[in-house]
Amino acid sequence: MRRRTKSLTALTGAALGAVLFAAGPAVAAPYWQPLPAGLALHNCTATNTLPGTNVIYQVCVVIGRSSAQSVLIVKNQQSTNVRIRGGSGLNYTGSYASCYESTLSPGYRTVCFANTVSIPAGANPTVWQYDLTVG
Secondary structure (H helix, E strand, C coil), rough: CCCCCCCEEECCCCCCCCCCCCCCCCCCCCCEECCCCCCCEECCCCECCCCCCCCCEEEEEEEECCEEEEEEEEEECCCCCCEEEEEECCCCCCCEEEEEEEEECCCCCEECCCCEEECCCCCCCEEEEEEECCC
């Protein structure tokens, strides 16, 4: 059986406001994990559907008092399992991280947190790069 893979890589330069919240950054890649309840997500991209699939995704920024990280959020709206692999990063050196290939069941949502980086007061971190592969 031939395996089909859809891939998306995008660069985005959306400016983000430096919004502070009390919670610290989430644990980073390489493992996909549930989206923590109550996590403050900032300046998310529009929700998009990966072409040729019914898998939706968006990228957001989690901002702490002196740190930030990007998060890739993926939801499987298909009626079958899908294999996903992806990651994201901010416009700071060392922030990009990707998560291992994993199975995502129908109707479920999962996230991949990038590396946490220190940011100076008043910084405006932006999502610099993200990728998602579904096969």
